């Protein structure tokens with residue numbers, strides 16, 4: 001039987017593409033999209049939609065009962081850069097929403113939960129190259145702290161209350177449909193927009209800052225795959241390392257220049273440099289590959305080609 005799904009944060013960067021994908025797999029009637037406001041009219045108008053504050057337990061419960069939801073994808077969160085500006089708001093949003101969903105699962109209102117973690121769970125003392133699944137984790141951002149603590153609680157709810165919660169540590173996600181907001185890896189999306197609009201990008205990270213990244217299609221595939229995998233194949237109930245590619249701003253600029261030879265880049269690092277410096281450069285995701293057959297498809301050249309082609313289509317004056 002098809003799951004009856006609620007997506008919280010369905011208008012955001014990942015939520016919006018996940019909503020479209022889940023509607024195409026399970027049918028429009030099976031997927032309720034929700035967000036705190038009507039941020040993305042394509043999502044609002046293309047199926048069931050509810051205004052929902054992820055921190056409001058009562059409204060969340062009413063929505064879950066109204067639609068007889070059994071599976072929740074909790075995509076609402078405050079990301080790393082914004083979190084440093086509003087630490088307590090980031091803590092409240094990221095933790096309260098998770099506890100509400102985990103408790104609704106514990107109480108039997110829902111059966112299955114997807115909650116994303118992030119490479120931000122790692123910190124300055126973590127080995128930076130091919131960061132293993134199990135390693136030192138001392139996150140130095142509020143966002144990273146919420147994700148690290150969240151992972152502990154997910155595992156706890158699985159062990160103590162048998163809550164079927166599944167999670168992956170997303171790297172920076174690159175997409176052309178919806179803009180990211182408030183993250184440190186956002187440069188890798190902005191750069192493509194500016195390459196087409198201004199032929200120049202001033203990067204807030206230094207040229208050699210290598211970070212793990214992934215094209216949106218791969219991130220959505222990972223999310224669908226881990227949720228469709230048989231429960232016994234999910235052997236890690238905190239969150240899985242997940243990787244596709246790693247690159248620096250300079251490498252993205254070079255790959256853009258192959259298609260747009262006039263493109264130039266400058267570097268003006270800001271407070272986000274410290275955040276990026278605390279994160280891994282590359283991730284070992286063998287467990288995800290072995291346990292539930294994770295495979296990525298897009299490398300940097302593939303990402304650049306998809307980004308430029310699709311952004312040109314969206315704004316025809318660029319072509």
Ligand code: SER
Nearest residue numbers: 079080118183184185
């Ligand atoms: N993309 C996120 C950020 O930069 C990391 O998970 O905050």
